[in-house]
Amino acid sequence: MSYTILKKAQVAPNEYDIWIKAPQIATHAKAGQFVIVMADENSERIPLTIADTDEKEAIRVIYQVVGTSTEKLARLAEGDAISNCAGPLGKPSEIPRGKQTLVIGGGVGIAAILTIIKTLKEKGNHVTTILGSRDSEHLILEDEIRQIADETLVYTDDGSTGKKGMVTDGMKALFETGKQFDAAWAVGPTIMMKFCSLVAKEQDLLIWTSLNPIMIDGTGMCGGCRVKVKDTIKYACVDGPEFDGRYVDWDILMNRQKQYLKEESESKHVCKLGGINPSQSKEGES
């Protein structure tokens, strides 16, 4: 199986939008699901959300370069192949019919809400979206989302586009106008999902958040991705990744995300030195 990168575009200073040839995954993927990707044989297995599919051929993934694995991915060009891609993993989003919905995306998390918005619209829901990012340069997918969603609000930290503020300000502004929602989604940095959940809780609003703990297999066989929801342990890769944010223990999640900070910076250092070149190490191994 050759998971070729069919298209690659840079969408923000450190973010890439790629289409990977993976027909078997494309035909089975639903909103809210993810893939586990290995750039080369020595890579980590990292989870990335399926941002879109073209149904028969390929899946779309948008990622931010934060460490070794994402940097290895970024080094690959159109026409190169990644070593492994497994999915679709996780439970699909629970999409209602004909409801008032609110969908919030922050940073690279906006990638993950694209299919949710599309599917919500297909099922006849009214969709209001709030997009948030650091500045206009880092805001991704705005045009695509404006075309599908019924209403789109944009917030940036510096006000370089949209309103100045955070997505939670957008939520509060909507609630103040008396707007009612039946369900909400929030995907973005953990801290953003935590605060969106707090605001939703005040409104008694169901809010699906896509949790991003460290994963390995993504199939429920290691327990590394465990999170606490409503006081019970859940495996985010098979029981989630979407959980009602009102009941997530956010502090545990944030603590567990930091497990390998020291090792990550060591690995990144080696990577930056150019010691690990994906294509080279592949040839060297076989």
Place this chain on the structure above:
Amino acid sequence: MNAHERKKLRIPTHERDSQRRKEDFFEVNLGYEEAEAVNEAERCLQCTNPLCVKGCPVNIDIPGFIKKITEKDYKTSGDILKQYNYLPAICGRVCPQETQCEGACIMNKMKGFQPISIGKLERYVADWNRDKTNSKKEVKITGTVHKKVAIVGSGPAGLTAAAYLAERGFEVTIFEALHLSGGVLVYGIPEFRLPKDVLKREISDIEKLGVQIKNDYIVGRTITIGELRDEFDAIFIGIGAGTPRMMGIEGSELIGIYSSSEFLTRINLMKSYDFPRHDTPVRVGKNVIVVGGGNVAMDSARSALRIGQTIQFSDHDTYHPNHVKVVYRRTESEIPARIEEYHHAVEEGIEFHWLKNPVEYIGENGQLKAVKVQHMKLGEPDNSGRKRPVPIDGKFEVFDVDTVIEAIGQTPNKLLLESFPQLKLNRWGTLEVDQNLMTSVEGIFAGGDIVTGAATVIEAMGAGKQAAKSIIGYLSENLHHQK
């Protein structure tokens, strides 16, 4: 000792020095030299009613393959093994021989005698054949059958079923969720016990039979059982017991607590012992506690020891193995681990604490700092026949630790089962099968840990073979009906 006396005792195999080997992941047991193998083989009495064969779950013709060693005809010896067992190099290394073939050997009943080292001889023959006949390996396939069989999972059960069917001309495809094949053999059992090269070559032998392995295929997600049923004439499910059981006690979310599955997957599947050359890290502190007493606990403890700490001085680096304790709620005589691995662990300096059970993890700033254990005593036997451990009221002890690895058992992975609820489960959550290993759904067979719960490699292989035979029976009956 005279020659007669010597014949009473088994010839030991070579092992690497315990103090050296605990710093690396290379294989511990080096096996026999030729002369030693021949001498050990000559000890076998060639019983006409061999008890050892009954002790082996796949009933290998043990006196038969041993006889050929005494004749130095290793090729024929290997052919005998392969009639029963497609992965002899692996079984020779990991079977709990003391409770199977060797445990049944007649010599146990003769005063002053030790049983034949059947496992080590099996390994010798398998390794010889691999080294000597690698490129020339003949592939024997008897005819072609235009029937397609899908195998889910590439553990010992799936590999065996695939090989048996492919050899008989069926078109076989294995679907494996992970990027590497072998099941527990690749992600669980460490390099120092089962070198991955050995496994790779056994698998490539099976591929030479025409078996196609599709990795990155999570059945239930990447492809559904329904789709497999449309495309294939029969299905075998060998997905193992892949989900870790965890203690679930207070503090389980702290950093520093691993399930054995995560810990061993990082080390074996992702090769984090070779970090940062391989990208996946594993974090092991100086003081480690492993909970459990089975093979998984021994593998975790010995891996944790080997990960060690490299301490940097200005002029040199010194390597210090970690300090590892195993905490088990019963006693030494109840441990389910292979006895050889337990001995190896003791030699390597792992400390064993019997009759203790963790009740709470204590942390600081989200990081594990200590484990509170309760002392236990043995009570009445439970339904496994072993004495049940009972907590002693008020008797606790606290250990300072950085890392805990829980190795207290595995249960079936629900992913596939939930995606196809027509498959009936029994009350342990494993798959229900009839005497032919057919599940409640016609044409779908199952075997290995997914049926028995966590068991052994050779039992999984036995089940794979039995299911393959049933599949042949089922498909030829079907062929009949169609005509």
